[in-house]
Amino acid sequence: MQDLDIVIKNGTILTMDPDSTLIEGGVVGLKGDTISYVGNNRKEKIIAKKVIDANGGIVLPGLINGHTHAAMSLFRGLADDLPLMEWLNKYIFPVESRMDADFVYTGTLLACAEMILSGTTTFCDMYLFEDEVAKAAKKAEMRCLVGEVLYDFDSPNYGTIEKGFEYSESLIKKWKNDPLVSIAVEPHSLFTCSPDLLQQANALALKYSVPLITHLAETLSELHDIKERYGRTPVEHLQALGMLGPHLIADHCVHLQEKEIKALVQEGVKAVHNPESNMKLASGIAPIPKMLDMGMIIGLGTDGCASNNNLDLFTEMDMAAKLHKLNTMDATVMDAMTVLRMATIEGARALGMETLTGSLEKGKKADIIIVDIKKPHLTPMYNPYSHLVYSARGNDVSHTLINGKLVMEGRKLPGLALDEIMEKAREKSGDVLRWLSDEGSGVG
Numbered sequence: 386m387q388d389l390d391i392v393i394k395n396g397t398i399l400t401m402d403p404d405s406t407l408i409e410g411g412v413v414g415l416k417g418d419t420i421s422y423v424g425n426n427r428k429e430k431i432i433a434k435k436v437i438d439a440n441g442g443i444v445l446p447g448l449i450n451g452h453t454h455a456a457m458s459l460f461r462g463l464a465d466d467l468p469l470m471e472w473l474n475k476y477i478f479p480v481e482s483r484m485d486a487d488f489v490y491t492g493t494l495l496a497c498a499e500m501i502l503s504g505t506t507t508f509c510d511m512y513l514f515e516d517e518v519a520k521a522a523k524k525a526e527m528r529c530l531v532g533e534v535l536y537d538f539d540s541p542n543y544g545t546i547e548k549g550f551e552y553s554e555s556l557i558k559k560w561k562n563d564p565l566v567s568i569a570v571e572p573h574s575l576f577t578c579s580p581d582l583l584q585q586a587n588a589l590a591l592k593y594s595v596p597l598i599t600h601l602a603e604t605l606s607e608l609h610d611i612k613e614r615y616g617r618t619p620v621e622h623l624q625a626l627g628m629l630g631p632h633l634i635a636d637h638c639v640h641l642q643e644k645e646i647k648a649l650v651q652e653g654v655k656a657v658h659n660p661e662s663n664m665k666l667a668s669g670i671a672p673i674p675k676m677l678d679m680g681m682i683i684g685l686g687t688d689g690c691a692s693n694n695n696l697d698l699f700t701e702m703d704m705a706a707k708l709h710k711l712n713t714m715d716a717t718v719m720d721a722m723t724v725l726r727m728a729t730i731e732g733a734r735a736l737g738m739e740t741l742t743g744s745l746e747k748g749k750k751a752d753i754i755i756v757d758i759k760k761p762h763l764t765p766m767y768n769p770y771s772h773l774v775y776s777a778r779g780n781d782v783s784h785t786l787i788n789g790k791l792v793m794e795g796r797k798l799p800g801l802a803l804d805e806i807m808e809k810a811r812e813k814s815g816d817v818l819r820w821l822s823d824e825g826s827g828v829g
């Protein structure tokens with residue numbers, strides 16, 4: 386217990402390791418960016434540059450937001466309570482077509498601040514100007530897997546799709562071996578991408594051994610659209626294009642038949658569940674309990690916060706547990722442990738990052754959060770897993786460490802000028818309103 390950089394003591398440690406080991410009054414020791422000790426304090430003298438007293442709180446792996454569009458933080462509350470296509474066509478697409486690099490950087494930095502403050506240490510992003518997303522994540526010192534959105538139309542970032550593939554490839558090369566940023570290839574969806582685009586994206590992902598990420602079977606209109614165009618369901622379509630495999634991460638997976646789940650599991654495809662977005666946009670309810678029973682690896686995501694409207698994975702866990710209990714009329718499905726695993730180690734497995742993060746184990750990168758339980762709504766505590774899923778909220782997180790660095794302590798962000806970020810975000814909201822008035826879309 387010597388020569389450590391940081392030691393966290395006096396907490397209930399939920400390791401989320403394969404045995405879900407829980408250590409009361411345990412110690413986590415960090416050396417550089419890595420966890421070097423997890424266990425009971427064997428009454429050894431602790432010598433470390435910094436000792437963090439968890440003050441009886443819960444110490445657990447940082448949460449993993451498996452699917453988001455971080456910069457959409459700047460559209461939060463802009464237009465709610467609308468049918469999906471009207472929301473997209475009247476509000477989201479018109480403003481997205483006017484965005485620039487600084488807009489995405491600002492929105493992502495704002496999102497990173499929100500995520501760190503609510504205990505998220507890794508996020509997976511799909512958006513435009515992803516180099517800016519990577520830069521913002523680096524500035525905020527967050528771990529991320531990001532990729533430029535690809536589709537059949539021209540993009541305000543890269544122009545034509547040929548340039549989109551070049552841009553994606555340049556991101557892969559630029560961020561290779563970065564300690565925090567990883568790159569994926571991200572065709573938007575089956576209804577916005579031609580079969581040719583999808584197959585080219587697949588080939589690019591395979592060429593560089595990076596993940597391929599897409600929205601899949603999110604809505605009934607997608608299901609009908611793909612059936613009409615190709616005579617197949619979305620999963621059958623990907624299967625026919627030869628794209629199912631362990632490199633594929635499928636977001637949403639709401640409308641799946643049992644035989645399709647079987648095919649996805651057999652091919653090693655991973656999924657990310659976004660219950661709040663699916664509820665808010667009335668997309669449907671993904672058959673998550675069945676998918677888990679059939680052996681699928683599933684993470685949890687918030688989706689963009691225009692369809693959520695926050696990036697708090699604690700509320701996402703709460704919703705995930707309750708939505709499926711109600712849907713199946715079975716209170717035993719999606720228990721707290723299962724849901725917390727989806728937000729930690731299973732989320733890491735879904736993103737292919739389980740050797741790096743997702744659990745507190747010796748040798749893994751130190752992505753750790755502490756939840757302060759000295760609060761009325763968390764007192765008393767019989768079961769910490771239950772508290773995290775059903776009672777805690779993001780603002781109960783007192784400390785966030787990412788890659789061995791303390792990025793939030795006592796609700797303060799030492800590395801980010803939060804007031805300036807929020808001021809800049811307010812300025813950008815003025816641009817959004819101007820762009821919408823140019824389009825003739827009122828915001829009321």
Ligand SMILES: [Zn+2]
Nearest residue numbers: 600636688689
């Ligand atoms: Zn999405």
